[in-house]
Amino acid sequence: xxxxxxxxxxxxxxxxxxxxxxxxxxxxxxxxxxxxxxxxxxxxxxxxxxxxxxxxxxxxxxxxxxxxxxxxxxxxxxxxxxxxxxxxxxxxxxxxxxxxxxxxxxxxxxxxxxxxxxxxxxxxxxxxxxxxxxxxxxxxxxxxxxxxxxxxxxxxxxxxxxxxxxxxxxxxxxxxxxxxxxxxxxxxxxxxxxxxxxxxxxxxxxxxxxxxxxxxxxxxxxxxxxxxxxxxxxxxxxxxxxxxxxxxxxxxxxxxxxxxxxxxxxxxxxxxxxxxxxxxxxxxxxxxxxxxxxxxxxxxxxxxxxxxxxxxxxxxxxxxxxxxxxxxxxxxxxxxxxxxxxxxxxxxxxxxxxxxxxxxxxxxxxxxxxxxxxxxxxxxxxxxxxxxxxxxxxxxxxxxxxxxxxxxxxxxxxxxxxxxxxxxxxxxxxxxxxxxxxxxxxxxxxxxxxxxxxxxxxxxxxx
Amino acid sequence: xxxxxxxxxxxxxxxxxxxxxxxxxxxxxxxxxxxxxxxxxxxxxxxxxxxxxxxxxxxxxxxxxxxxxxxxxxxxxxxxxxxxxxxxxxxxxxxxxxxxxxxxxxxxxxxxxxxxxxxxxxxxxxxxxxxxxxxxxxxxxxxxxxxxxxxxxxxxxxxxxxxxxxxxxxxxxxxxxxxxxxxxxxxxxxxxxxxxxxxxxxxxxxxxxxxxxxxxxxxxxxxxxxxxxxxxxxxxxxxxxxxxxxxxxxxxxxxxxxxxxxxxxxxxxxxxxxxxxxxxxxxxxxxxxxxxxxxxxxxxxxxxxxxxxxxxxxxxxxxxxxxxxxxxxxxxxxxxxxxxxxxxxxxxxxxxxxxxxxxxxxxxxxxxxxxxxxxxxxxxxxxxxxxxxxxxxxxxxxxxxxxxxxxxxxxxxxxxxxxxxxxxxxxxxxxxxxxxxxxxxxxxxxxxxxxxxxxxxxxxxxx
Numbered sequence: 074x075x076x077x078x079x080x081x082x083x084x085x086x087x088x089x090x091x092x093x094x095x096x097x098x099x100x101x102x103x104x105x106x107x108x109x110x111x112x113x114x115x116x117x118x119x120x121x122x123x124x125x126x127x128x129x130x131x132x133x134x135x136x137x138x139x140x141x142x143x144x145x146x147x148x149x150x151x152x153x154x155x156x157x158x159x160x161x162x163x164x165x166x167x168x169x170x171x172x173x174x175x176x177x178x179x180x181x182x183x184x185x186x187x188x189x190x191x192x193x194x195x196x197x198x199x200x201x202x203x204x205x206x207x208x209x210x211x212x213x214x215x216x217x218x219x220x221x222x223x224x225x226x227x228x229x230x231x232x233x234x235x236x237x238x239x240x241x242x243x244x245x246x247x248x249x250x251x252x253x254x255x256x257x258x259x260x261x262x263x264x265x266x267x268x269x270x271x272x273x274x275x276x277x278x279x280x281x282x283x284x285x286x287x288x289x290x291x292x293x294x295x296x297x298x299x300x301x302x303x304x305x306x307x308x309x310x311x312x313x314x315x316x317x318x319x320x321x322x323x324x325x326x327x328x329x330x331x332x333x334x335x336x337x338x339x340x341x342x343x344x345x346x347x348x349x350x351x352x353x354x355x356x357x358x359x360x361x362x363x364x365x366x367x368x369x370x371x372x373x374x375x376x377x378x379x380x381x382x383x384x385x386x387x388x389x390x391x392x393x394x395x396x397x398x399x400x401x402x403x404x405x406x407x408x409x410x411x412x413x414x415x416x417x418x419x420x421x422x423x424x425x426x427x428x429x430x431x432x433x434x435x436x437x438x439x440x441x442x443x444x445x446x447x448x449x450x451x452x453x454x455x456x457x458x459x460x461x462x463x464x465x466x467x468x469x470x471x472x473x474x475x476x477x478x479x480x481x482x483x484x485x486x487x488x489x490x491x492x493x494x495x496x497x498x499x500x501x502x503x504x505x506x507x508x509x510x511x512x513x514x515x516x517x518x519x520x521x522x523x524x525x526x527x528x529x530x531x532x533x534x535x536x
Numbered sequence: 537x538x539x540x541x542x543x544x545x546x547x548x549x550x551x552x553x554x555x556x557x558x559x560x561x562x563x564x565x566x567x568x569x570x571x572x573x574x575x576x577x578x579x580x581x582x583x584x585x586x587x588x589x590x591x592x593x594x595x596x597x598x599x600x601x602x603x604x605x606x607x608x609x610x611x612x613x614x615x616x617x618x619x620x621x622x623x624x625x626x627x628x629x630x631x632x633x634x635x636x637x638x639x640x641x642x643x644x645x646x647x648x649x650x651x652x653x654x655x656x657x658x659x660x661x662x663x664x665x666x667x668x669x670x671x672x673x674x675x676x677x678x679x680x681x682x683x684x685x686x687x688x689x690x691x692x693x694x695x696x697x698x699x700x701x702x703x704x705x706x707x708x709x710x711x712x713x714x715x716x717x718x719x720x721x722x723x724x725x726x727x728x729x730x731x732x733x734x735x736x737x738x739x740x741x742x743x744x745x746x747x748x749x750x751x752x753x754x755x756x757x758x759x760x761x762x763x764x765x766x767x768x769x770x771x772x773x774x775x776x777x778x779x780x781x782x783x784x785x786x787x788x789x790x791x792x793x794x795x796x797x798x799x800x801x802x803x804x805x806x807x808x809x810x811x812x813x814x815x816x817x818x819x820x821x822x823x824x825x826x827x828x829x830x831x832x833x834x835x836x837x838x839x840x841x842x843x844x845x846x847x848x849x850x851x852x853x854x855x856x857x858x859x860x861x862x863x864x865x866x867x868x869x870x871x872x873x874x875x876x877x878x879x880x881x882x883x884x885x886x887x888x889x890x891x892x893x894x895x896x897x898x899x900x901x902x903x904x905x906x907x908x909x910x911x912x913x914x915x916x917x918x919x920x921x922x923x924x925x926x927x928x929x930x931x932x933x934x935x936x937x938x939x940x941x942x943x944x945x946x947x948x949x950x951x952x953x954x955x956x957x958x959x960x961x962x963x964x965x966x967x968x969x970x971x972x973x974x975x976x977x978x979x980x981x982x983x984x985x986x987x988x989x990x991x992x993x994x995x996x997x998x999x
Contacts, residue, residue: 105851163853169749231851258755272754276852285816286632289966290839291735291937292721294867295831296812298821301840301862302771309772312765349759353748356891358761368758376753377764378855379846384863388568388694389739389900390626391865391938392841392966399764400847402854404757428819437852474754475854503855504750 075214076526082209083518090205090518091179091188091511093123097159097197098177098190104139104160105231113139113227116159120225127208128216129223134243136235139227143246150219150529154249154488156478157200157256158229161192162503169505179511184499187508194500196229198509199255202495202517206525209518218529222249226478229256232276232438233477240485248486251451253524254479255517257472258496260341264465265520267456268492269445270370273405274475275415276437279422280398281307283430287383288393298429300397301382307422308399311375316360318375318403320418326408330371334471338366341468351499370471374404400437404473411439440477449489451528458527459493462520493524538677539989545672546981553668553981554642554651554974556586560622560660561640561653567602567623568694576602576690579622583688590671591679592686597706599698602690606709613682613992617712617951619941620663620719621692624655625966632968642974647962649974657963661972662718663688665958665980669988672981681992685712689941692719695739695901696940703948711949714914716987717942718980720935721959723804727928728983730919731955732908733833736868737938738878739900742885743861744770746893751856761892763860764845770885771862774838779823781838781866783881789871793834797934801829804931814962833934837867863900867938874902903940912952914991921990922956925983956987 083090102116103109117133117140124131124144131144139160164174172178177190188198207217224247228235240247260266283300284293313319330338345365349355359368368374382397384390403418405411419434426432445452447469459467472492479490495517501507546553565579566572580596580603587594587607594607602623627637635641640653651661670680687710691698703710723729746763747756776782793801808828812818822831831837845860847853866881868874882897889895908915910932922930935955942953958980964970 105853106849163847163849163851165847165849166750230853274754274854276854278852283817286964287629287967288815289937290837290841290865291737291867291935292961293815293832294839294936295822295835295837296808296820296828297815297817298819299839301843302775305768305771305840305843308765308768345759352751352756352760354746354760354892356761357759358890358892359758365759369756372758374753374758376757376762376854376856377768377846378753378853378857379848380764380768380860381844381848383840383842384626384628385842385844385861386569386626386628388626389741389863389865390568390693390841390966391737391739391839393839394841397843398848400852402753402852404754427821429817429821472754473757474752498755501749503752503853506749 076522078213079209079522080519082213083205083522086209087515090201094188094198094201094514095177097201098192099175101175102160102192102227103163104228106163110139113160117142117225117227120159123204124223127211131223134239136239138235141235141239142223142225144223146217146221148217148220152220152222152249153528154222154224154247154252155203156224156252156254157203158196158226160227160230161197162195162230164191164505166505171506174507186511188511188514189506189508191507193509194496194507195502196256198514199494199496199517200225202514203253203255203521205518206521209522210525218525222247234438236478237481237485240481244486249488251449252482252488252490254476254490254492255494256476257492257494258498258500259494260468260470262497263463265459265463265467266470267452267467268472269447269469270471271443271476271479271492272373272473273409273411273440273442273480274477275403275405275411275439276400277402277415277418278398278400278435278437280396280433281426281430282396282433284393284395287395290391290393293393297393298427299393300430301394303427303430304380304382304397304399307425308377310425315362316358318373320375320414320421322417323373323414326410327373328407330367337469341470348498369473371406373406373409375401377401404475406442409442411441415439440475441480443480443483445479445489451491454527455491455493455524458523459520462516462523493520495520539985541676542672542985543982545676546668546985549672550978553664557651557661557664557977558640560664561655562638564638565623565655565690566626567691569626573602576623580605580688580690583622586667587686590674594686597702599702601698604698604702605686605688607686609680609684611680611683615683615685615712616991617685617687617710617715618666619687619715619717620666621659621689623690623693624658624660625693627654627968629968634969637970650971651974651977652969652971654970656970656972657959658965658970659692659719661977662957662959662980665977666716666718666984668981669984672985673988681988685710697901699941700944700948703944707949712951714912715945715951715953717939717953717955718957719939720955720957721961721963722957723931723933725960726926728922728926728930729933730915730930731935732910732932733934734906734939734942734955735836735936736872736874736903736905736943737940738866738868738874738902739863740865740878740881741861741863741898741900743859743896744889744893745859745896747856747858750858753854753856756856760856761890762856763893764857766890766893767843767845767860767862770888771840773888778825779821781836783838783877783884785880786836786877789873790836791870793830800932804933811961832936834869836869836872838864840864867936869905872905874904878902903938904943906943906946908942908952914954917990918954918956918987921986922983925979925986956983958983
């Protein structure tokens with residue numbers, strides 16, 4: 074009865090909810106680029122104001138990087154912590170965007186209406202679904218449904234350097250019964266999904282130096298070492314012909330998929346041809362003896378995320394460059410130890426360096442994989458609450474992306490996380506022309522209202 | 537007697553000659569970058585005005601690219617064609633320059649005074665030595681010494697796309713008894729050198745495409761092909777463990793060095809440790825069974841001059857990029873056929889492309905190696921004329937760089953070229969902080985006066 078009123082209120086208020094999201098999307102809060110520092114601060118302030126507008130006590134908290142936003146609503150019943158991130162990915166290559174990434178618009182597409190902008194799907198559109206559900210609840214009931222702590226960070230897209238110290242320093246304030254995180258996708262086109270397995274992430278940047286300066290390839294070519302060629306050899310050697318990663322002891326801690334999970338995934342009706350076909354591919358490029366779903370959910374990877382050296386402008390320059398650079402990351406699973414892998418990776422690369430070359434490393438963060446304990450009853454309460462909203466049965470799935478926060482919540486605050494998001498595989502997050510389906514936004518808000526209702530009623534009764 | 541007067545005039549006019557060079561160096565005539573198109577035109581106009589100022593009929597001639605400058609002085613005696621190029625290399629990485637590359641300055645260094653600017657050594661400072669010699673000659677004698685055609689191009693640093701059509705269309709106007717080119721270096725610190733062997737150059741740019749858009753490495757990593765990794769494998773396979781290039785039939789037409797030349801080079805006192813040590817290296821990185829001098833003068837190479845793909849900004853972006861790019865060039869020797877090698881290279885790369893990848897090629901020019909017929913008596917006349925100016929005996933040497941113009945002059949106009957330049961190995965051409973020694977400039981002008989005197993007197997007597 075009261076849930077119905079909240080859902081009606083959500084439907085009626087959708088135009089205003091969209092206006093609010095559009096305002097937030099106009100702030101270019103690119104956390105990885107120092108040029109956007111003040112924009113990140115502006116996004117944090119906007120979130121604080123939005124929490125205030127629904128009566129939540131909230132403030133920014135300074136960190137050595139971008140600010141955290143923390144808010145509290147003291148209420149009865151269970152204590153929930155909701156987490157989102159207000160920062161977004163860079164937008165390059167800008168020329169591949171059909172319009173300004175920070176001038177959001179609602180577009181009609183063959184698959185329905187979408188919100189087009191950087192951050193629409195990752196994570197602004199997603200976390201606003203929770204805030205809008207809270208706002209509707211407050212409008213109907215005069216208060217939020219239970220004790221809720223809000224936490225937003227602004228460094229998720231740049232390795233979250235301030236996160237662990239902040240969680241450690243504020244553990245007592247932030248500890249809750251369970252965390253809610255809205256930063257994941259549905260399964261396929263319409264199956265709501267709670268992610269229970271996440272890959273970890275290890276980021277490295279390396280610079281190989283050879284000659285003391287850029288050389289003329291005519292005068293020195295043939296005698297001088299070329300750092301780009303050295304780097305190419307190193308990268309080429311990171312995988313063997315089977316697609317396996319060659320870093321020593323890399324597969325320590327990589328579990329085989331339990332038969333039960335393998336069976337459940339089998340039942341999802343995942344079509345690898347469609348998954349790859351959507352992005353112009355036809356042949357799985359990873360470990361040759363693994364299924365595509367295993368490759369992206371349950372197996373570790375090593376990717377080159379960027380490479381640069383020498384002349385890349387128009388025309389041609391016969392330079393033999395002094396330096397070459399790469400950004401390389403590993404996705405980790407099971408109990409793989411990011412720190413041991415970093416050490417083994419660096420050692421392997423360094424033994425391959427030829428004479429006259431030096432290497433410089435830059436650490437871009439490390440987090441282990443995480444796996445939720447779904448025997449916590451909140452998981453089944455949430456999954457059941459979602460069912461009336463969606464045509465397909467809600468599922469537990471894996472996810473290839475890395476959301477280290479879930480691991481940190483478990484490790485530092487002893488909380489499990491319900492990772493419930495409404496993204497689609499074609500949202501093009503981290504890519505040009507990112508979008509978020511209008512239906513994800515609308516039904517996402519309604520879904521959170523249902524989950525809040527279920528957790529509040531049932532967790533209160535249990536308590 | 538009259539030569540002495542010209543040399544005295546050169547000495548007396550040096551401050552003004554420097555002023556003229558500084559004015560030319562202030563024009564950022566970067567030919568490879570379309571943004572500098574009008575600056576190239578400005579440099580061409582400047583050269584025309586400078587020729588006018590010494591009574592030479594000159595004009596710019598339009599091409600599809602940057603203009604040619606052609607001038608004629610009709611006189612008695614032999615017909616010489618002088619060639620130079622008014623365009624310069626790009627200046628990136630700009631942050632490695634100690635000052636504005638286009639704000640030239642005379643600097644005191646431990647090795648003497650230098651002219652510091654982009655183009656000081658390649659090729660503005662060099663070709664101005666010839667123009668200043670002509671100017672002094674005219675001041676003393678009222679006329680230039682013989683029939684001289686002047687040709688300056690503005691595309692030498694960007695593959696000279698307009699050169700061959702222009703030479704072909706204007707062959708009758710440009711054909712002379714011999715060409716003079718000032719775009720090479722001395723041997724070591726003080727041995728004047730005429731270059732008689734030049735490597736050819738083949739330039740290629742390739743783009744490898746995989747997924748139809750940039751992907752999130754969490755969602756797709758492990759299943760989607762990464763074009764950077766594909767490119768790295770291709771580059772890693774271009775050389776075998778001995779440093780030899782793996783393109784099929786690549787070494788067809790690569791001659792063994794004649795014993796006579798090997799002996800002469802032996803006598804040059806070349807020190808590979810100093811040559812490499814000057815640029816921070818200690819171990820020759822090329823074909824393991826060849827000397828350093830062979831590696832840079834007489835052996836072909838394959839170099840990666842630029843590579844880029846994915847994210848290269850500050851911070852980290854977990855992107856799995858849709859594209860990766862490289863600029864790759866080959867230095868050629870003997871009778872290696874650039875067109876056959878281009879074909880074999882492209883075929884070899886294309887056979888290595890995995891499923892779902894496509895490749896796009898961009899042709900950045902091709903020119904064969906060239907070798908002068910030093911039995912033409914002009915070579916010995918020039919070499920003898922240089923001797924009084926310099927402490928060391930003038931030498932015939934090889935050069936690793938590619939000056940395709942010499943090959944074109946031979947092939948299209950039937951002319952040999954005397955490649956006489958006054959650069960130093962440490963001029964940092966194509967690199968940040970390019971310079972030209974003031975002594976190269978001054979003694980270079982005097983050297984050309986001596987060569988003009990010798991060729992005019994002796995070639996006239998021969999005719």
